[in-house]
Amino acid sequence: MYINQPLSPFSPPTFGAQSMMGLGMQMLLLSQMMKMMMTVFALVAGESGQAAFSGARPAFGSGGGFHAGGSPLGNFLGSSGAGGAGGAASSAPVGDAKSVGGGFVSPVDNYRISSRFGPRKAPTAGASTYHKGIDLAAPLNTPVRAAKAGRVTVSKDQATGYGKWIEIQHADGTKTRYGHLNSRDVQVGSQVQAGQVIGKMGSTGTSTGSHLHFEVLDKSGRQINPEQVMKL
Numbered sequence: 001m002y003i004n005q006p007l008s009p010f011s012p013p014t015f016g017a018q019s020m021m022g023l024g025m026q027m028l029l030l031s032q033m034m035k036m037m038m039t040v041f042a043l044v045a046g047e048s049g050q051a052a053f054s055g056a057r058p059a060f061g062s063g064g065g066f067h068a069g070g071s072p073l074g075n076f077l078g079s080s081g082a083g084g085a086g087g088a089a090s091s092a093p094v095g096d097a098k099s100v101g102g103g104f105v106s107p108v109d110n111y112r113i114s115s116r117f118g119p120r121k122a123p124t125a126g127a128s129t130y131h132k133g134i135d136l137a138a139p140l141n142t143p144v145r146a147a148k149a150g151r152v153t154v155s156k157d158q159a160t161g162y163g164k165w166i167e168i169q170h171a172d173g174t175k176t177r178y179g180h181l182n183s184r185d186v187q188v189g190s191q192v193q194a195g196q197v198i199g200k201m202g203s204t205g206t207s208t209g210s211h212l213h214f215e216v217l218d219k220s221g222r223q224i225n226p227e228q229v230m231k232l
């Protein structure tokens with residue numbers, strides 16, 4: 001499980017009242033911890049890749065993401081703040097897309113976008129309502145490529161969440177993640193080139209159909225909208 005939010009330091013709330021001391025304070029901190037853990041779980045769990053695969057790559061809208069000056073990031077921040085369920089769940093961390101350089105290639109050759117980055121309805125019970133990656137749907141065992149050169153830092157097989165997944169650290173400090181793989185072709189420590197096949201698409205973990213859950217993380221480890229730094 002990945003925890004992108006720092007769990008410490010906790011700055012104790014300055015309520016002033018002594019009633020929060022002692023056991024009361026401990027209970028408060030405990031409930032905060034629980035809330036954060038549940039949030040992290042919700043962010044990792046829940047993916048949708050179902051529906052028929054068209055086989056056709058969607059046309060890239062001109063003037064869309066890449067060099068648009070006014071990024072859609074503000075929209076995500078705004079809408080995640082409004083109507084949030086309160087507490088930690090409403091403040092999904094979003095990274096700084098402007099700090100992430102270019103040079104990305106698509107991790108899949110032909111795909112259909114089945115879920116975009118940002119707030120969404122949970123595809124299954126208990127699934128994430130803030131999608132921290134983009135879902136690229138294609139048939140089982142479609143090759144999945146490294147989006148940028150780098151070193152493999154994670155290659156795991158989990159029963160839930162990302163399922164079989166890979167993380168690559170890039171030279172500039174950014175990372176990319178590839179979830180729900182059917183198989184993995186690289187090991188931790190491997191150097192990979194941009195476009196190199198690192199695994200095969202699947203539906204492992206919390207997933208309802210064959211797709212790649214793809215994430216781009218900024219230098220501080222927070223996910224950004226992949227469509228802001230590459231054409232998808």
Ligand SMILES: [Zn+2]
Nearest residue numbers: 047134135213
């Ligand atoms: Zn996803």
